[in-house]
Amino acid sequence: MPAFPEAAAVSTRDSRLRSNLRHATHTIRAKRAQAVAELADWDRLRSAGAAIKDRTLRHLDHYLVQLEESVTRAGGTVHWAADAAEANRIVTDLVRATGETEVVKVKSMTTQEIGLNEALERAGIHAYETDLAELIVQLGDDLPSHILVPAIHRNRGEIRDIFRDRMASWGRPAPEGLSDRPADLAEAARVHLREKFLRAKVGVSGANFMVAETGTLVVVESEGNGRMCLTLPETLISVVGIEKIVPTWRDLEVFLQTLPRSSTAERMNPYTSMWTGTTDGDGPRSFHLVLLDNGRTDTLADQVGRQALRCIRCSACLNVCPVHERAGGHAYGSPYPGPIGAILTPQLRGLASPLEESLPYASSLCGACFEVCPVAIDIPEVLVHLRERVVEGGTVTLRGTRTVIKPARKHRAERAMMRAARWTFDHPGALRHGQRLLSRTRGLHPGRLPGPGRAWTDTRELPDVPAESFRDWWARTRGDAT
Numbered sequence: 001m002p003a004f005p006e007a008a009a010v011s012t013r014d015s016r017l018r019s020n021l022r023h024a025t026h027t028i029r030a031k032r033a034q035a036v037a038e039l040a041d042w043d044r045l046r047s048a049g050a051a052i053k054d055r056t057l058r059h060l061d062h063y064l065v066q067l068e069e070s071v072t073r074a075g076g077t078v079h080w081a082a083d084a085a086e087a088n089r090i091v092t093d094l095v096r097a098t099g100e101t102e103v104v105k106v107k108s109m110t111t112q113e114i115g116l117n118e119a120l121e122r123a124g125i126h127a128y129e130t131d132l133a134e135l136i137v138q139l140g141d142d143l144p145s146h147i148l149v150p151a152i153h154r155n156r157g158e159i160r161d162i163f164r165d166r167m168a169s170w171g172r173p174a175p176e177g178l179s180d181r182p183a184d185l186a187e188a189a190r191v192h193l194r195e196k197f198l199r200a201k202v203g204v205s206g207a208n209f210m211v212a213e214t215g216t217l218v219v220v221e222s223e224g225n226g227r228m229c230l231t232l233p234e235t236l237i238s239v240v241g242i243e244k245i246v247p248t249w250r251d252l253e254v255f256l257q258t259l260p261r262s263s264t265a266e267r268m269n270p271y272t273s274m275w276t277g278t279t280d281g282d283g284p285r286s287f288h289l290v291l292l293d294n295g296r297t298d299t300l301a302d303q304v305g306r307q308a309l310r311c312i313r314c315s316a317c318l319n320v321c322p323v324h325e326r327a328g329g330h331a332y333g334s335p336y337p338g339p340i341g342a343i344l345t346p347q348l349r350g351l352a353s354p355l356e357e358s359l360p361y362a363s364s365l366c367g368a369c370f371e372v373c374p375v376a377i378d379i380p381e382v383l384v385h386l387r388e389r390v391v392e393g394g395t396v397t398l399r400g401t402r403t404v405i406k407p408a409r410k411h412r413a414e415r416a417m418m419r420a421a422r423w424t425f426d427h428p429g430a431l432r433h434g435q436r437l438l439s440r441t442r443g444l445h446p447g448r449l450p451g452p453g454r455a456w457t458d459t460r461e462l463p464d465v466p467a468e469s470f471r472d473w474w475a476r477t478r479g480d481a482t
Contacts (some may be wrong), residue, residue: 001333003358005455017153017328021186024295031265031318033374038267040260046259050252053310059298063212063245064291070135074277076287077430083237083294084114090290091116091204091237092123096233100125100201102205106219106226107131108206109313110142110239110292112335115347116204128170128196130225132189139166145329145337147315148263153328163188171196181205193225203233203284206241208312209255210289213248216276217289220259220269230273236284243309248296255312258374295348300398305387308344310375317369323362332359339369343382350398351390357408360386381409391415413451435469443465 001007011017019164036042041088051206068078095103103120105111105127117127117138129138133151137144140162143149151159163174163185172192178184192344196370205226209218217238219226230236246252260269278287300306318324318338329337333355342363346356360383363369369379389396391414393407407415425433440466468476 001353001355002095002361003354004327004331004333005358007331008335008362011331012326014328015297016155016320018326020153020155021325021328023324024149025319028148029316029372032262032319035261035265035267038260039257044319045254046374046376047475048254049258049312049374050310051117052246053375054307056245056247056251057243057306057309060242060245060300063247064242066212066247067154067210067215067245068291070212071287071289072215073279074215075279076215076277076289079288079290081290081292081294084292087114087239087290087292087294088116088119091239092125092432094235094237094288095120095125095202096123098202100235102126102132102196102200103202103237104128104196104200104229104234105134106203107134107221107454107477108204108227108239109144109335110241111176111204111205114239114292114294116239119376120440121161128193128200129197130193131221132223132225132228135189136162136194139170144335146318147313148318149315153330156182156185157275159185167192181453181471194446197225197228197232200229200233201239202235203229203431205230205236205238207238207244208259209252210240210245211249211252212245214276216250216274217250218274218475219373220256220265221271221273223292223451226422227271227273228380231277231283233284235286235288236275237288237290238446239292241294243311253268259312262312262372262374276333279393295350297400298350299344299347302347302385305343305347305382306341308347308382310377311344312375312454313340313372315457316372316374319370320372321363322366322368323364327362331383332362334359339363339379339383340377343386346386351408357390360384376440391418432469432471435471436464439472441470448465 008323018374039045071078077390079090081090101124103125107129111117120127129135133149134144136154136159145154154472158384160180164178167174172195174188178188205219207217207218219230246255258273275283278285298311299309317340321339324338325422330340332341332345334341336344342359346359349356351357363383365380365383366382370377373379373414391411393405395402395404397403422433423437445462445465447462448454
């Protein structure tokens with residue numbers, strides 16, 4: 001994937017994409033603000049959610065062992081996956097053991113993170129997305145661009161055309177004369193998916209939360225497709241990041257209030273599915289939980305960056321971010337777009353390529369993301385922290401080992417400028433003479449910076465230098481030449 005600036009330079013020129021994003025995000029954020037305003041104790045719920053997550057992360061080893069014991073006691077099987085390759089191998093082997101070649105899936109960002117669909121396809125197993133937006137993305141050979149609404153970059157006309165052209169190759173074709181009315185599109189998807197629900201013997205899911213004290217998994221959704229995937233198949237495989245754990249049912253209560261309001265602007269989501277192991281005659285006969293690390297332990301080792309693991313995937317930060325609104329989710333090159341992706345992806349993957357190095361800069365640092373986050377993740381703080389890591393390098397944890405990483409090459413000029421600025425501010429005399437020199441030569445200043453600074457002034461104007469510095473003005477007006 002290209003670095004964020006290159007990808008964003010392309011997407012920001014797509015006027016239809018920008019129109020779709022602007023309409024959708026403005027609508028969602030307005031409804032969310034109204035839903036949140038109904039709760040007089042929203043700030044206390046927000047603080048409670050952050051505190052619960054922080055306490056859980058500090059004692060994650062304890063709660064994960066407790067979860068494994070609870071799931072096993074309830075009749076499930078727990079598998080541990082250190083990375084994406086191991087998780088894909090576990091799921092593929094579990095599906096093969098059933099003899100099936102098809103699975104139905106609940107919307108899951110974790111399986112997108114590890115590329116599970118592609119891994120299953122290589123093994124001759126077809127994975128069918130059943131969330132409406134994920135279905136649109138899959139039929140269109142596309143990628144999700146939003147946490148809550150993966151097909152937010154598509155309008156109704158585009159969705160109709162995708163259904164008409166592609167549904168037949170995946171199963172039941174779209175009805176003749178399909179219109180772009182939302183009700184008609186939803187009905188076409190319902191009919192198309194129903195035969196897959198009734199035929200599939202294996203379901204694959206993620207989970208929004210896992211309750212350690214009982215081994216219960218929770219999925220919240222709006223369409224009912226999740227309920228079908230979780231109850232009809234004979235085998236259920238859930239792939240969940242280790243940070244999705246909460247200690248008790250009382251803790252879960254907080255998030256079942258904050259997540260719906262922050263994501264879909266609803267007081268309560270339409271479908272909340274919970275399951276604990278297996279029960280004879282009710283639901284899947286076999287349940288497997290794959291607990292995924294894939295960089296989460298490394299993230300946990302970073303005292304500033306670990307707050308990204310609080311995230312409950314509500315997407316509120318995406319809907320208020322001016323950068324995401326203009327660039328779109330695909331520019332982030334990850335299943336996690338927007339502000340949360342800008343801090344989560346570089347930590348999960350490491351600064352392995354120009355893409356990850358560029359993501360901490362995909363922000364104006366306006367702070368709107370922090371204001372709406374229901375678990376109070378200080379995204380601007382983490383962005384600045386990661387920028388420092390990119391520019392200065394330093395000691396980080398990679399795959400469980402403390403490692404010293406080198407500064408990014410392309411930031412050499414920036415490092416030199418910062419060192420020069422530090423020296424200047426440490427020497428008041430040099431600062432004073434520099435300010436006077438700038439004031440006296442201000443008529444000669446260019447409108448754009450040369451060399452490495454050219455990119456900065458491509459989208460910004462250089463501020464005018466005043467006729468005299470504040471220091472000289474103070475001395476002149478106060479009569480204190482010293």
